[in-house]
Amino acid sequence: MKTITLKTGEEFFEYLENLSKKLGKPKSQIIREAVIEYGEKIKREKIHQKMEKLARQLSKDKNYLKEIKEFEDLSVNL
Numbered sequence: 001m002k003t004i005t006l007k008t009g010e011e012f013f014e015y016l017e018n019l020s021k022k023l024g025k026p027k028s029q030i031i032r033e034a035v036i037e038y039g040e041k042i043k044r045e046k047i048h049q050k051m052e053k054l055a056r057q058l059s060k061d062k063n064y065l066k067e068i069k070e071f072e073d074l075s076v077n078l
Contacts, residue, residue: 006031 008016020027058064 016027016030019030023030
């Protein structure tokens with residue numbers, strides 16, 4: 001396992017120390033979990049932005065909207 005040294009202010013250190021005690025987890029584990037969760041959040045936000053952009057582009061295509069309607073009708077009638 002690799003080691004990372006992190007400099008923090010006293011307030012952050014105390015917050016992390018208290019969180020570590022409350023959760024019963026080492027500070028390093030809390031930081032690892034937080035960084036992974038943050039990375040996943042960034043990924044989800046990028047996917048969401050791409051989906052919104054695609055939806056805006058597709059909403060301008062009338063043929064696409066017709067195909068969606070036909071698919072919805074087909075799904076309801078199954």
